[in-house]
Amino acid sequence: MESNNKFFNDFWPYFGGYFKNELDTSKEVDFVLSHLENKSMTILDLFCGYGRHSYQLAMRGYSILGIDKCNSYFLELQKINKMFPNFEFKIDDFLTLNIKSSYDCVLLLFGSFGYYGKSNDLNVLKMIFSVLNDGGIFIFDTRSFEQVKTSFVGINELIHGGIKITQSGSLNSITKEIKVKWVATIDNIKTDTYTTIITLYSLNEMKAMLSSVGFKELYLYDDYTKESLCLEPKKRCIWICKK
Numbered sequence: 001m002e003s004n005n006k007f008f009n010d011f012w013p014y015f016g017g018y019f020k021n022e023l024d025t026s027k028e029v030d031f032v033l034s035h036l037e038n039k040s041m042t043i044l045d046l047f048c049g050y051g052r053h054s055y056q057l058a059m060r061g062y063s064i065l066g067i068d069k070c071n072s073y074f075l076e077l078q079k080i081n082k083m084f085p086n087f088e089f090k091i092d093d094f095l096t097l098n099i100k101s102s103y104d105c106v107l108l109l110f111g112s113f114g115y116y117g118k119s120n121d122l123n124v125l126k127m128i129f130s131v132l133n134d135g136g137i138f139i140f141d142t143r144s145f146e147q148v149k150t151s152f153v154g155i156n157e158l159i160h161g162g163i164k165i166t167q168s169g170s171l172n173s174i175t176k177e178i179k180v181k182w183v184a185t186i187d188n189i190k191t192d193t194y195t196t197i198i199t200l201y202s203l204n205e206m207k208a209m210l211s212s213v214g215f216k217e218l219y220l221y222d223d224y225t226k227e228s229l230c231l232e233p234k235k236r237c238i239w240i241c242k243k
């Protein structure tokens with residue numbers, strides 16, 4: 001969707017870092033590593049953004065490919081690649097990319113799902129399944145329709161380093177689409193306005209989609225502490241799936 005593309009090209013590269021700091025990222029990486037058996041496992045960091053997970057995983061010796069379609073991340077990702085040759089990256093659209101290698105683990109972290117409408121979202125999962133080795137692990141962090149519905153407030157504000165980011169959104173309970181308008185205000189001057197449209201899935205829908213693609217042994221966590229393996233997560237849905 002065009003509005004999502006504009007958001008990821010022009011907004012997320014500059015402001016995405018305000019939503020997650022290094023400490024959050026290292027907790028997420030510790031969680032990921034607790035599901036991997038050994039250092040020889042290869043990882044695909046799908047929709048890697050500016051590579052915050054890839055950076056920490058590469059530093060710990062894992063071989064990783066990061067994929068993101070957003071050109072604005074090129075310099076950041078190139079910097080990681082120069083420091084750690086075990087990190088490679090592609091700036092490309094995963095939906096049209098022909099990936100020849102397969103991986104022991106695929107990561108799809110921090111709300112990187114629901115951008116393409118129902119049938120293409122399902123295709124994303126199918127493509128992930130096809131690039132995983134047998135027995136490979138898919139770690140998928142998203143939020144369910146139920147979670148967003150109960151916690152969604154019309155307007156959210158985040159102030160960081162003199163920059164105010166305002167999110168205002170609406171949730172259509174029939175289509176399960178959430179439309180969010182994002183505005184960054186710097187020194188009281190409004191920068192551009194961006195819109196994201198994301199399709200949400202209920203817990204049961206998500207479970208059915210993952211199973212229909214072929215994933216098994218589905219575990220569901222509430223957050224990255226790994227303490228709350230649960231059936232009805234309150235905060236996030238972190239799925240651990242096996243091919």
Ligand SMILES: C[S@@+](CC[C@H](N)C(=O)[O-])C[C@H]1O[C@@H](n2cnc3c(N)ncnc32)[C@H](O)[C@@H]1O
Binds near residue numbers: 046070110112
């Ligand atoms: C919410 S960000 C998450 C980034 C990263 N995983 C993190 O946790 O910081 C979602 C990312 O998905 C990327 N993306 C969306 N659709 C994509 C596609 N079809 N191919 C490659 N990247 C895509 C966007 O460019 C954006 O950087």
